Amino acid sequence: MLNSQIKTDEEFFIDPQRCIGCRACEMACAECETNGQTSMIHVDYVDRYISTQTSVQVCMHCEDPACARVCPADAITKDEFGIVHTANTARCISCANCVLACPFGVPKKMEETQIMMKCNMCYDRTSAGKRPMCATVCPSGALWYGKREKIEQMRPNSTPVNTFIFGGQTVHTKVNIMMPAGSTELRVD
């Protein structure tokens, strides 16, 4: 993609503890015509019984994407910038293998259209040098897109981490999650 204006020095950072559950990201995502005005972002309560704390989940764009590996129709591809694209509508057979395989629970099967849809880091915006829509509207900085040095300078008590351990499986992602300073991985057992 020689004519892409994607900024390779900018990265996505998620800080779940900053999420206030305003759902501005969902609204912003759903304004996009590219995803058929459907929100591709998930805002969930961590444990509604004891807290109102919410957490936000965008596609983490894994280095070795499980969704693409399990796709029998070769509909999910990863480009040279590490962005894992949503299902190619001409190829997706709506088998939901990706929905079951993703350790982050990102892909969603749209029952009406019988197609899988997921976050593609606003490829139409990022490939034109703009920031993803959710990151531009998040009022608390739970979703942030920019240079790594800047966020390290802004949030000295946090460290961006992109290594996740799910039991015996280690997943490296393009998107970072903000962890307490000094962390190197997030263990999800």
Place this chain on the structure above:
Amino acid sequence: MSEIENAPLKPRPAWETDFPHERVEATHVSRREFAKFLCLVSGGLAAGTAFVAVKDKLIPPHRLKGEHLVCQRSEVPVGGTRAFVIPGSTTPYILIHLESGEWRAFEQKCTHLSCAVFYQPNTGKIECPCHNGWFDARTGAVLQGPPPRPLPQLAVTLRGEDLFVSELRPQTP
């Protein structure tokens, strides 16, 4: 680092190399693949040409044996034509009664792309409407357009009222 991560890389299964999910890999055409493609295509073309050439040399062209009755003279007016096939063959022919009173018979297949050709009355020309090709109705020679060869011709013999066609031999006028 987990044990799984440090394990040596296993060779990838064939389906994974055939259908990679990395776009760069999926769209990449290696020099070897390109050379293979070139060799196969040009090899195929060369083999096809050789086959056509050998077939042309080994199999003699179809010759018309004997004389064949087409119709009565009175059935084709001056300037008129009649399409016919010779029994045992599917090649279409056209019999032409020229304005000069002469009779001609040609294959009704244009030598360009085998479209049906038609005699244009009062012009002395045969037209192929597909690509605007024209032939001389007396000799079958190409007058204009893309046809590469003249129309194959048959000799017409008038015996009484009956019109016969036979193979056109060089000595036949």
